[in-house]
Amino acid sequence: MSRPKILVSGHIAWANKEVYELLEPFGDIVWLDGVPTRNDFKNVFLPQHPNIVGIYRHNSSSDRIGVYDKELVDMLPSSVKFIAHNGAGYDQIDVAACRARGIQVSNTPGAVDTATATTALYLLISCFRQFAKAELNARARNWKNGLLPAHDPDGKILGIVGYGGIGGVLAQRCRDSFGMKVIYYNPRPRTDAPAWAEYRPTLVQLLKEADVVSLHCPLREETRGLIGATEFEQMKKGAILINTARGAVVDEKAMIGALKSGHLYAAGLDVYPSEPHITEELYSFPNVTLLPHMGTETEESQKSMEVAAMKCLVKAFETGEIGNRVA
Template identity: 55%
Template structure:
């Protein structure tokens, strides 16, 4: 009996041995070698080089050649495809509704990126409060400490976490160790977190924002969360507040954020993500107090390896049991398979 065919779509950098261990004996591993989207779509047709695949390992680097896994790509997948194991916590590059309509399950890699993304957020928080990014640029240009406004100790400030998932909670733990007061809002109050995490329901969001010195954003990008941090939410923050974003650029109304920087309602922002990456709004470069990173959140060897292994394990579990872990929330149900 022929082994099921699985497609590796995108980079595997660290987990080469694990790929063989997890999939080598139970599947025929096919490497996606299409130079562009047209070739990929052609390979999915009957008789094409990707015919008969049952599962896909997907990394965002595949978008450089194929674009995102939008409805056109999902619709082109044959009925044999039942599982897409996405490498990443965020899965906005996959059309989940299209997958659901075709009976394709999508898994992601929550937890694997918690430490790396949270430490990125912590750096942005400290850099903006202490003006370290601007100070380093001063030093490199020979201007030493000129033009630096008074900085702030984190221990005197209140941090609000918008979305207390794995990354948000790790950020909360790190900031709490600095002596910060921790507030949070999520869809539901968490019963498994310490009492120093103070919960605010959706009805009390304005109250939370009014107490906030630093807002750290950790909500996933979906149609309903685009622009979730908009003019109203930004203006509800304390005057002089800071926004840190390590989630997705589009969850913040960038124009509203820039207006608040212009008039001083926001004293600074720390960003690792942008609405149209790798493009960065040139207006952001005009604010010396802003700290900007080129989406470095998960760029550690340890996190990258954990993400690769977790995605591969999800694919292995589907092949061996017909099910698997880490199914994205939109596709979770008792009758999903």
């Protein structure tokens, strides 16, 4: 009987050695190289590689075969039992379609915590101090022209929406560095949250109190458009919004309206609804800091994520239960 096959669906930048050290004991490694389209994946690649049991998935594979939506999941052979996704957010995988076919899905939450929290901290500081606009001024030899009055982050109230690993690291850094008061909203309190992180049972309560609202929730149907026109109205006048979660968690038109009215003092964005496209109007706001989804763009985090996803598959082959299971 032939050995199981493990598909590497997407890019591996830093842990190529670990692919063979960790995964090859459990099956033959096959790569997506040379598969330019979804049709080629379905009609050429899959027939050539029967008995795929586990899949390591990176978002880069979507450039060629698209996201793992229901159509793609349904074309996978019945032998597929596990998909280990490289990333904390797994909205590019239709987990309901996987569940219906008995395919377990995992993600890599802890591996992204520090790098993404660092990105959020940069956005927070830049928004308070207008550093993004100030740097553009310096590069254009405009010195301090057109800068609005800035603010210190010290002693302000940080509101975390989605207190997981990333939110927890950001909260600790803001408290330690700036003495910020931390409040958070989750569907339920976190038993592992420190005593100084105060739980708010409703999003409305958090929005009314926070000077900075930082988003760290996954993109699901219930969080799509979570922050819209009503929520911006509920924020303090002069509040700041930070988003390193997913672009679609925010109603972008409502955010632009809040920026135009001045109700929102500033926004720091690393994610957008239609990446890599950034809405043209956002470039016109000097008080908006824009990054091109830099959250985990470090060698250390990328390798940590790659290895974490592989270890999820190792656990799946050893025990029948994938590590960090989300579906």
